[in-house]
Amino acid sequence: MPDIFGIPPQALFGQLLLGLINGSFYAMLSLGLAIIFGLLNIINFTHGAQYMMGAFTAWMLLNWLGISYWWSMLIVPVVVGTFGVLIERTMLRHLYKLDHLYGLLLTFGIALIVQGMYRDQFGSSGLPYRIPDALRGGTDLGFMYMPNYRGWVVAVSLVVCLTTWFVIEKTKLGAYLRAATENPPMVQAFGINVPRMVTLTYGFGVGLAAFSGVLAAPIYQVSPQMGADLIIVVFAVVVIGGMGSIMGSIVTGFGLGIIEGLTKVFYPEASATVIFVIMAIVLLLKPAGLFGRVR
Amino acid sequence: MAEPMLAVRGLNAWYGESHILHGVDLDVRQGEVVTMLGRNGAGKTTTMKSVMGLVGARKGSVRYEGRETIDLPAYRIARQGIAFCPEERAIFASLDVAENLMLPPAVGPGGMSVDTIFELFPNLKERLSSQGTKLSGGEQQMLAIARILRTGARLLLLDEPTEGLAPVIVQQIGHTIRRLKSEGFTILLVEQNFRFAATVADRHYVMEHGRIVDEIANDALEANMDKLHEYLGV
Secondary structure, three states, X not given: OOOEOOEOHHHHHHHHHHHHHHHHHHHHHHHHHHHHHHHHOXXXXXXXXXXXXXXXXXXXXXXXXXXXHHHHHHHHHHHHHHHHHHHHHHOHHHHOOOOHHHHHHHHHHHHHHHHHHHHHHHOOOOEOOOOOHHHOXXXXXXXXXXXXXXXXXXXXXXXXXXXXXHHHHHOHHHHHHHHHHHOHHXXXXXXXXXXXXXXXXXXXXXXXXXXXXXXXXXXXXXXXXXXXXXXXXXXXXXXXXXXXXXXXXXXXXXXXXXXXXXXXXXXXXHOOOHHHHHHHHHHHHOOOOOOOOOO | OOOOOEEEEEEEEEEOOEEEEEEEEEEEOOOOEEEEXXXXXXXXXXXXXXXXXXXXXXXXXXXXXXXXXXXXXHHHHHHOOEEEEOOOOOOOOOOEHHHHHHOOOOOOOOOOOHHHHHHHOHHHHHOOOOEHHHOOHHHHHHHHHHHHHOOOOOEEEEEOOXXXXXXXXXXXXXXXXXXXXXXXXXXXXXXXXXXXXXXXXXXXXXXXXXXXXXXXXXXXXXXXXHHHHHHHOO
């Protein structure tokens, strides 16, 4: 196959796939952040730690109880989501009427505590998680060799993101969520239990982070720091896409993953910073983000 | 005599530190249309929001169909069968007209059918897929009323439904309120415009400084015109 702009196609597609994988995690995590921020007005800095908890919970289930990856995909979001519900009930609830800064500080503090506890328990070197047998190996697509598990991650992430988008934008439940994001007292006055909806929404956002953690476990090392490293980039993605926009989070997440991958091919020196450069430019030109509304 | 549908006694309400209502007493009987008149800042809107449970803190007694609601959260008050149409209309921008209309869940049996609603407000039917806030002011007001008719709520709290609307739309709102009364709805109305109020209401309360200071039957309105002008400062 001929080179493309002087780059061997295997290298190009390889980096594109890597970009798509990273983009999958950016999209799922920024989606959860956007939903939580929309309804709770909380910038959930614990999101990375909750993603890490997802990966660790899957690891513990497998290594301590022999529970498979497939069951983990169901169990882990519920377990970690319940942890989120407890945090919302006991702590976040008291902060809604205060400035964003308080929620950010509290969730940042919780993230540090959680990460510290995991580091104390498991060390910081990282633990391997075996790719489930059904997804081992790879497929030759003709123009590139695709590891099956990586294709699976991209596909599952797309399904999760689009399903979430559909539920929020096209169903009655989503209409409640959108309405409560705009005007919670009015939705209460219609007879809807908004505080319970807020709790469940936070639980869902946290569950989504934990689910991403399960998907990530076989790809990245399961380590206490894995979420903290990722979440900084995810916050940049959220800023670029615009807080509170569902489709914006998804498109921006995948898009920036791909841009990052391409940068690794064409100008590797910039690959670690390209997202932050884009963030700075977007903030200058469109402070509410590409898809955001000023609020 | 049977207890009124809505009985408010000694209602006090606060927004943060500010004490807005200082002991409001009022009754709304089944099937009545009752207005609250008064100057801006007299506490009319706050009275409605307090009945609905939407203020920071409230004390006193608000009984609906014989049940005390003062300690209930707003969503449980709504489920007793009370619906609120706020002054700012609160049409949701992120929902289209159909979603806005269908949003409030049923709180009781016998809600108005969507067909009847379209018969009352034919404009809405043609705009169902528009974004809620793209409607004209009059259409938004109609949508705000329409969406609470579906739910089976029997007591409607309408806060200044005619504010800022063209005379022909005000007439249509007046027609709608009389129609709702004939269908058995009970309505508590806030109005600045007592000439409009006179065309729809059975009784009027006058509010000043967070209290009810007078009650005037609609047929005594003419006789009390001087007093009313003084209350309202018109």
